[in-house]
Amino acid sequence: MQYPFFISIPHGGTEIPPEVTDRFALNRQEVAYYSDPVTQTLYNFGNAAGAVIDTPVSRMVVDLNRPPLPLPPHDPDGIIKVRTIDGKPVYRAGLFPDIHLIHRLMMEWYFPYHQQIDELIDRNRIKIAFDCHTMLPFGSAEQKDAGKKRPLICLGNNGDNRGLAVNGGIITCPGPWIQELAQEFRREFSPEFPGGAVAINNPFSGGFIINAHYWRKGIPWIQIEINRSLYEPGVNPDPSREPAYGQIDLLREKIWRVLTGFWDRPGRDEPGE
Template sequence: MHDPYPFLVTVPHGGLLVPGEIADMLALGPADLARLSDPATGLLYDFGGRVAARLEARISRVAVDVNRPPYHLPPLHPDGAIKSRTPDRRAVYRGGGFPPIEVVHGLMLRHYFPFHEAVDRLLDENGVRCAFDCHSMEPFGPPLAKDAGRRRPLVCLGNHGDANGEPRRGRLATCPPRWMRILATHFQAAFPEGEVAVNRPFPGGFTSMAHYWHRGIPWVQIELNRGLYESPDGAVDGEAVAELRERCRSVLAAFWEDTGSGEPGRTA
């Protein structure tokens, strides 16, 4: 068997668990939590022993969103690490408020910070040379999104740069532009039926930027279109998930065959 690729795969938004201390406070039910998650991404990005390290958040992003800055808290940040509103502005908690501050602190200490501590540990202990923060996205931009009503690509790759993966003025790019172009080329070959976009509609989130800043190891945010495996009523096609997982695994393997001899962060 091939040695594991020196990758860390993080899956921050596939979880559905709700911490007991807020379960009775939520205004949302299980169907809402599933819709607001990245459905089946725990399976979609489960490459087993073929990657050096993997970390999956089990807690629902509605309860604790590990892909937000730790200081993004209600009431100033309703869609932050602890949320008071959903992306479509629905109240997360009964009465339209948010948990008491001591509950918020407890959620952060028990779920948020341990996730990021684990990311640092996995990066340090497993010889990771490239990390992937893995998500799924709705087929069309939802009503209040910046791309509202627009058809989304099949794949979006984000490094916080521009449409070519180049750094934007005043911003860091979390993966070398050359690597982004190579990765996009391999994804396009694997997904010829649709578009592969770079930094559109999602350039990347907190996790990739924060940990690139800390360690200098390249990070890419991957978004797969939910329409590839999910019906309009939210039913997940397990066979499609398995097939997509194999496509993604093959893409990452081909990407590393093309880039692995170069040092992380080096551009052509």
């Protein structure tokens, strides 16, 4: 059975394009650590999902989950990174891309990804979309939750901790939907991790992708963040450690049971208000 799910995996790539290779200050292990490569396995549901999109390019080159403006240096963690989430420079001194190279990178990687999202949704009768990520167990130095322990699962729809709109803002899926998805995650993960929390919009309420494409197409979007401690033991994962892919396969099965269990609830068809 194929479900009407759209799966976006914007941070799974680790490729550094040749035009910036000699400029990069990060080594290969660091690029993998600051990217999200496990997501390409963790959320690979194959043909069971209506449509899937990912990218080979590392988010450290072009972050597809950031708005196209502002450009650096106004946002050091924006679409073109100045430094990492813990303060390491991404580019060697004096070799940061100029505006012409930034434009080239955006035209090659950024805009095509977002165009393909629209095209895939139009072609595949999608009814709900998930932007899929993993997160470090603790907030890093330059993040708003620096040093704080994170939940096992974080779901985002641009709302409050119940998934409801804040101060007249726009949420990217109905509040009851994200609450029900959180219940499914708790049901699946609580027996194995009784102390683990499933949070809504904390520490991440959703990035550019769910907000922009909800506006563009109107179908519900939810951002999913899975804690890396579920497959990388320890509170500060070693960038050189190879992920436990057998465990990731089990996690993928759990996540798929959660998504399908959520969608198969009675009356689930069209988004409500």
